[in-house]
Structures are given as structure tokens and as C-alpha cells.
Amino acid sequence: MTQYNICTLPGDGIGPEIIAEGVKVLEAVGKKYDVRFTCTDALIGGAAIDACGNPLPDETLEAAKAADAVLLAAVGGPKWDTTDPNAPRPEAGLLGIRKGLGLYTNLRPVQIFDALAGASTLKPEVIDGVDLMIVRELTGGLYFGKRERFYDEEGAGTNGAKGQRAYDTLEYREYEIERIARQAFEAARKRRNKVTSVDKANVLETSRMWREIVHRIGEQEYPDVEIEDLLVDNTAMQLINRPADFDVVVTENMFGDILSDEAAQITGSLGMLASASLGDSTALYEPSHGSAPDIAGQGIANPLAQILSVEMMLRYSFNMNEAADDIRRAVTEVLDEGWRTGDLKDASTPADKVVGTVGMGDLVVSHL
Amino acid sequence: MTQYNICTLPGDGIGPEIIAEGVKVLEAVGKKYDVRFTCTDALIGGAAIDACGNPLPDETLEAAKAADAVLLAAVGGPKWDTTDPNAPRPEAGLLGIRKGLGLYTNLRPVQIFDALAGASTLKPEVIDGVDLMIVRELTGGLYFGKRERFYDEEGAGTNGAKGQRAYDTLEYREYEIERIARQAFEAARKRRNKVTSVDKANVLETSRMWREIVHRIGEQEYPDVEIEDLLVDNTAMQLINRPADFDVVVTENMFGDILSDEAAQITGSLGMLASASLGDSTALYEPSHGSAPDIAGQGIANPLAQILSVEMMLRYSFNMNEAADDIRRAVTEVLDEGWRTGDLKDASTPADKVVGTVGMGDLVVSHL
Numbered sequence: 001m002t003q004y005n006i007c008t009l010p011g012d013g014i015g016p017e018i019i020a021e022g023v024k025v026l027e028a029v030g031k032k033y034d035v036r037f038t039c040t041d042a043l044i045g046g047a048a049i050d051a052c053g054n055p056l057p058d059e060t061l062e063a064a065k066a067a068d069a070v071l072l073a074a075v076g077g078p079k080w081d082t083t084d085p086n087a088p089r090p091e092a093g094l095l096g097i098r099k100g101l102g103l104y105t106n107l108r109p110v111q112i113f114d115a116l117a118g119a120s121t122l123k124p125e126v127i128d129g130v131d132l133m134i135v136r137e138l139t140g141g142l143y144f145g146k147r148e149r150f151y152d153e154e155g156a157g158t159n160g161a162k163g164q165r166a167y168d169t170l171e172y173r174e175y176e177i178e179r180i181a182r183q184a185f186e187a188a189r190k191r192r193n194k195v196t197s198v199d200k201a202n203v204l205e206t207s208r209m210w211r212e213i214v215h216r217i218g219e220q221e222y223p224d225v226e227i228e229d230l231l232v233d234n235t236a237m238q239l240i241n242r243p244a245d246f247d248v249v250v251t252e253n254m255f256g257d258i259l260s261d262e263a264a265q266i267t268g269s270l271g272m273l274a275s276a277s278l279g280d281s282t283a284l285y286e287p288s289h290g291s292a293p294d295i296a297g298q299g300i301a302n303p304l305a306q307i308l309s310v311e312m313m314l315r316y317s318f319n320m321n322e323a324a325d326d327i328r329r330a331v332t333e334v335l336d337e338g339w340r341t342g343d344l345k346d347a348s349t350p351a352d353k354v355v356g357t358v359g360m361g362d363l364v365v366s367h368l
Numbered sequence: 369m370t371q372y373n374i375c376t377l378p379g380d381g382i383g384p385e386i387i388a389e390g391v392k393v394l395e396a397v398g399k400k401y402d403v404r405f406t407c408t409d410a411l412i413g414g415a416a417i418d419a420c421g422n423p424l425p426d427e428t429l430e431a432a433k434a435a436d437a438v439l440l441a442a443v444g445g446p447k448w449d450t451t452d453p454n455a456p457r458p459e460a461g462l463l464g465i466r467k468g469l470g471l472y473t474n475l476r477p478v479q480i481f482d483a484l485a486g487a488s489t490l491k492p493e494v495i496d497g498v499d500l501m502i503v504r505e506l507t508g509g510l511y512f513g514k515r516e517r518f519y520d521e522e523g524a525g526t527n528g529a530k531g532q533r534a535y536d537t538l539e540y541r542e543y544e545i546e547r548i549a550r551q552a553f554e555a556a557r558k559r560r561n562k563v564t565s566v567d568k569a570n571v572l573e574t575s576r577m578w579r580e581i582v583h584r585i586g587e588q589e590y591p592d593v594e595i596e597d598l599l600v601d602n603t604a605m606q607l608i609n610r611p612a613d614f615d616v617v618v619t620e621n622m623f624g625d626i627l628s629d630e631a632a633q634i635t636g637s638l639g640m641l642a643s644a645s646l647g648d649s650t651a652l653y654e655p656s657h658g659s660a661p662d663i664a665g666q667g668i669a670n671p672l673a674q675i676l677s678v679e680m681m682l683r684y685s686f687n688m689n690e691a692a693d694d695i696r697r698a699v700t701e702v703l704d705e706g707w708r709t710g711d712l713k714d715a716s717t718p719a720d721k722v723v724g725t726v727g728m729g730d731l732v733v734s735h736l
């Protein structure tokens with residue numbers, strides 16, 4: 001019997017509740033396909049700060065490295081929010097594990113479930129056929145460049161007086177752009193053969209280098225894939241204007257953070273979107289949404305994005321495409337039958353079709 | 369008779385066509401209110417590169433400084449697109465004049481004209497009541513930080529080989545954040561008393577400093593104005609999810625570039641949105657849209673954003689609020705009567721209601 005070890009990271013807020021449903025679905029699928037998934041929890045984020053003062057304890061990174069895949073729920077919450085540069089922050093756990101595992105590719109597919117199309121704030125004819133994939137560079141740029149805050153005796157305050165100064169650095173090396181470009185072109189080949197490369201080449205030097213390298217890789221290695229350049233400001237517009245026109249969108253870390261959330265919101269159901277972060281070895285899977293501290297512990301959080309992150313894990317880490325298809329089909333059927341968590345319900349949802357976190361997980365398992 | 373000198377910068381693409389209509393409306397308003405506006409053209413952008421190799425000739429900056437206000441159309445086009453770091457680029461003219469005039473505040477109001485509400489890709493109930501103002505910091509951040517590209521003998525290429533490296537710097541000083549925060553709070557006092565401050569404080573040091581300073585200014589000097597912090601990725605979502613909830617949104621330069629274009633697209637009529645760039649002396653007014661090289665020279669471009677940038681000029685530079693109201697009323701009436709330029713027409717627009725650039729300018733003048 002095939003065996004896989006999964007490092008599970010519940011994190012903060014609704015994290016523990018939703019990851020339990022992801023694990024439940026993973027185990028059910030394992031039973032069906034005769035694969036044993038052994039899940040072992042480790043600490044990350046605010047939970048890890050509370051336990052040991054460090055958002056990414058060494059043991060967690062070691063456990064993640066040793067595992068066959070990592071399943072993360074979500075980190076962060078107002079409890080740990082601070083502007084003190086020296087205070088530990090939950091997000092540092094997330095950034096640390098991305099860097100520590102070398103997860104330079106973040107894949108964020110954006111698709112619409114027919115049963116939920118009405119949830120979008122965009123008109124039905126605009127979101128009809130939306131099926132895009134954001135490929136975000138995840139271990140470079142402003143997220144990992146040198147940053148500092150200091151006090152200037154002169155010039156940083158009003159009228160030339162003393163005051164504070166701070167900077168962050170957006171830096172890229174050639175190989176970092178080459179490898180993410182290849183990931184985007186490979187993804188496009190499995191889809192509709194089009195890559196939109198997003199930058200701000202009319203202002204940033206990193207963007208001008210980005211554009212040159214993406215074109216070189218595309219022209220030399222993927223002549224069959226179409227490349228389109230789009231400025232980041234224009235992309236923010238076109239995602240609202242004509243979202244169905246996009247296939248693969250590749251961009252640097254910060255632009256990818258902003259645009260992938262914008263693209264997710266287009267569906268109207270953020271609770272349905274998962275992401276995969278891939279590197280050269282262990283990959284990590286997580287929902288695209290956050291830790292929703294406001295509804296934590298109430299048993300009402302939507303576990304479907306977490307469950308769909310299990311779908312991505314089966315596809316990308318274990319090449320279990322049939323099992324992955326099962327999960328997607330099960331989720332689709334549950335929605336088509338009218339079942340909803342609180343975040344997905346609307347005025348037309350009958351009260352007896354509204355379920356909690358565990359109820360939704362059970363429904364998916366029963367449809368596998 | 370009051371006299372004002374206006375430096376007009378037609379720039380590239382549709383620029384010369386639309387600025388002519390802006391000037392026409394300005395002169396008509398001047399006649400009505402007994403003010404003489406003397407408009408003098410100067411070169412900027414690609415047109416200036418073609419004429420003298422410099423996107424912002426010294427004479428242009430001098431003329432702008434000496435004027436009572438600057439009216440800009442648009443710069444840029446594929447003719448001058450390049451990734452060569454040493455080539456002159458039209459956008460450098462725009463960035464240069466922003467810096468040269470010290471235009472640190474960019475105001476981008478986003479409102480819906482009732483007659484055009486159907487043009488939005490968002491549902492009518494979502495855009496109902498949208499009336500927000502993006503206050504974008506315009507002379508700092510990644511746009512003006514140190515940037516460089518170089519060749520590393522080691523480590524920047526694949527597998528540790530030699531390769532290219534580039535960086536851009538996101539830098540802010542205390543006084544730059546203080547003054548833009550004050551602009552935002554002042555704007556909010558004239559509106560609905562709420563400021564949403566957008567940053568990425570969970571990652572960037574400049575954002576953590578930004579957040580602290582905005583709160584200090586708000587609490588000390590504007591206790592009557594409500595402050596809300598929103599992460600930039602979340603803001604990109606909420607602008608689509610609940611755009612009518614925003615009043616004033618203040619943010620740094622690059623986030624402001626992305627979010628103001630996203631917010632503009634929510635209206636569905638980019639050809640209707642103007643912006644004001646203010647500093648300590650001469651201010652600059654321009655449409656929010658670009659130079660649309662694809663339709664340049666055909667007499668079909670929509671001049672209304674340019675005309676509405678004249679409205680902003682009258683309000684912010686000359687305190688001529690009645691005249692500004694006249695322009696807004698005239699534009700509203702022309703649209704209510706069903707007149708449309710090509711970009712604004714839809715399936716229900718009768719052919720004889722479609723007008724060109726000059727025709728639209730004339731209609732606005734006739735309604736003043």
C-alpha cells in the first residue's frame with residue numbers, strides 16, 4: 001500500500017476547523033484508492049507565537065521538509081497585529097515556510113462553480129466562462145528584499161527636520177524570472193496556450209528585466225504559446241472588464257498578491273478558491289482565503305477551499321488525477337443539490353440547506 | 369478682468385484631439401464668468417522625444433512652473449515602448465513633471481453618471497451609490513527610488529552561473545506620509561468623514577511606518593474623521609465586493625496606481641474619469657485614461673474625461689466652484705439626452721446619437 005506523510009498546519013482562526021475537514025476528505029479518498037495518508041500537525045503562525053514565541057519553529061520547518069506534502073489552513077489575526085518591526089508576526093511563519101521550502105511558484109486557479117455564479121458582483125454574462133490561473137512568483141521581490149527603518153537627523157521630518165525613513169527592496173535575479181516563466185508556459189500548454197505577463201515596465205527596472213526574460217524563454221522554449229504583456233494597472237482593470245479572456249497570468253510576488261485576490265473576488269465566492277505553492281521538492285496547499293478570526297470556533301466556516309486544496313495536492317504532488325476529479329465532482333454535486341455554508345447562502349437558500357463546517361465536510365465525503 | 373495662464377500639454381495619441389475640447393470648454397466658461405484663460409502648448413512625452421529627444425524639455429517644465437495651472441492630455445504609445453533602460457520613454461516626461469512641480473497628491477474621484485450606469489460590468493445594485501476618492505501619493509515610493517540593473521559574475525543565472533540582477537527601491541520619509549495623510553483627511557472632511565488607509569503592513573516596513581503615521585495624524589489632527597486600515601490585497605477585493613462603502617482611500621504611489629485604475633474600471637466608463645495632481649504651487653489636471661494610440665487621429669475619442677479635468681482645475685486651482693458645477697451639469701445633461709461617443713455607446717444607442725470628439729465638445733459648450 002502506498003503511504004504518504006502529510007504535514008498539516010492548522011494555524012489560526014478558523015484554521016483548525018477547516019483543516020479537519022480537509023483531512024477527513026483526504027482520508028476518505030485514500031481509502032477509496034488504497035493509499036495511506038498519515039497526517040501530523042505542526043505549529044505555525046499566531047498559534048506558534050503563543051506556544052513558543054516563534055511563528056515558524058524549527059521543528060515545523062523540519063517536519064514540512066520531511067513530509068511528502070504540506071496542507072496549511074490559514075494564519076494571522078488581530079491578536080498579533082502590530083506595527084512594531086521587532087515583534088513576531090504570524091505572517092512571518094507563512095513567508096518563512098515559503099522560503100524554507102523554496103516554494104517559488106504559487107498557482108491560483110480561478111473558476112466559477114455554476115451553482116454559485118449568482119454570488120459574483122459582476123454580471124452573469126461577464127463572468128460566464130471565467131477560467132484563469134494566476135502564476136505568482138512567491139519567493140522574491142518586495143517580500144524578501146532588504147528592508148529597514150531608521151531615524152534621520154535631518155531631512156526626513158517636516159521642513160527638513162529630523163524624522164523616520166523606511167525602505168523595502170524589490171529585487172529579482174535572472175534565474176528567478178526564468179523558472180517562474182517556465183512554470184507559466186508549462187501551465188499554459190495544459191490549458192489554452194496563452195500567457196499574460198504582467199509588469200510595470202514603464203516605471204520599474206525589475207519589470208523591464210522581467211519582460212525581456214519572459215519573452216526570451218517564451219520565444220526560445222515555448223514558441224507554441226502566445227505571450228501578451230499587460231501593465232499591472234491595466235490588468236487590474238481588465239480583470240473586471242473581460243475576465244473570461246485570461247488564461248494564464250504570470251507576475252511577480254506583490255503584483256500577484258493583489259491581482260490574485262482581485263481575480264478571486266470576481267467569482268464572488270472566496271470560500272471556494274485554493275492555491276498550490278510549488279518548489280523543487282515538498283509542495284504546500286492552502287485555501288486562498290484568510291483565517292477569518294471573526295467566525296473562528298463557531299463551526300460555521302466554509303471548508304470547501306481547504307477541501308479543494310486537497311484536490312490540488314492530489315493532482316500536483318501525487319499525480320492522483322482521478323481522485324482529484326472525484327473531489328471536484330463531489331463538491332460540484334453538493335453545491336448543485338443546494339447545500340450551502342453561511343458565506344455561500346443567499347436569499348433563496350432554504351434554512352434546511354444551510355450546513356456548518358463539519359456538515360459540509362461530511363456531505364463531500366458522502367459524494368466521493 | 370481676471371487672467372490665468374494655462375500650460376497645455378497635448379502629449380501623444382488622442383491627446384491633441386481631446387485637449388482641444390478641454391480648452392474649448394475652458395474658454396466658454398471663461399467668457400461666462402469674465403475670466404480670461406490664456407492657453408499655451410508645450411511638448412511632453414513621445415511628441416517631445418520625437419521633437420528633441422527628451423520627454424520633458426526644460427522649457428516645458430519652466431512653462432509649467434510659470435503657469436497658473438497645467439492641463440495635460442496623455443502620453444505614451446507603442447512607438448516608444450522599449451525595455452532598454454537607457455532609451456528615453458514618454459512616461460519619464462509624466463514622472464518628471466510630477467516631481468518637478470512637487471505634485472505629491474493625486475486625487476482620483478470615482479463616481480457614476482446615472483445615464484452610463486449600465487456600462488459597468490458590475491451589477492447595478494453593487495455600483496449604486498458609488499462615490500469614492502482615491503488619494504494617491506504621487507512623488508515617492510517605487511516610482512522615484514533608486515533602481516539599477518547589473519550583471520553578476522556569479523549567482524544570478526541558473527545554477528549559480530552569471531546573470532542579470534535588478535532592483536527598485538520603495539522608500540518613504542515621515543514628512544511625505546504626513547502630508548498625504550493630511551490631504552486625505554481634509555478631503556474626507558468635505559465628504560463623508562471616513563478614510564481607508566491602504567498598506568501591506570504584514571509584509572512591508574514602509575507600510576508599517578505608513579500605518580503608524582496615518583494614525584498619528586488622524587488621531588491628533590482629525591479626531592472627527594474615522595480611520596480604517598485595509599491591506600492592499602483585501603482592498604483589491606473589497607473594491608469589487610462593496611465599492612459603495614468607500615469614501616476616501618489613501619495609499620502609496622504604486623498601490624494607488626493599481627487601485628485607482630481598478631476603481632475607475634468599476635464604473636465601466638473609463639472615458640469619464642479625471643484626476644488632479646496637487647503640490648504646493650501649480651497643479652496639474654488630466655484624464656485618468658491613456659493616450660489610446662489605436663484610435664488616434666480619427667476624431668472619435670471621448671473628450672469628456674479631459675473636460676471633467678477642466679472641472680477639477682476650476683475647483684482646485686481657481687476656486688470657481690460655480691463654473692465647475694456648470695461643466696458637470698452640462699456633461700450630465702448631454703449624457704441624459706442620450707449623446708454618446710463611440711466608447712460610451714451600447715446596443716440601445718441610436719446611430720444619430722453617436723458623436724465624435726469635436727461634436728461632444730460642442731454639445732457640452734452648448735449646455736453651459
Ligand SMILES: CC(C)[C@H](C(=O)O)[C@@H](O)C(=O)O
Nearest residue numbers: 076091094095257570571601
Ligand atoms: C498573509 C500574507 C503575508 C500573504 C501574502 O501577502 O502573500 C497572503 O496575503 C497571501 O496571498 O498568501
Ligand SMILES: CC(C)[C@H](C(=O)O)[C@@H](O)C(=O)O
Nearest residue numbers: 202203233444459462463625
Ligand atoms: C503612465 C504611467 C507612468 C502612470 C503611472 O503609473 O503613474 C499612469 O499609469 C498613471 O496612473 O498616471
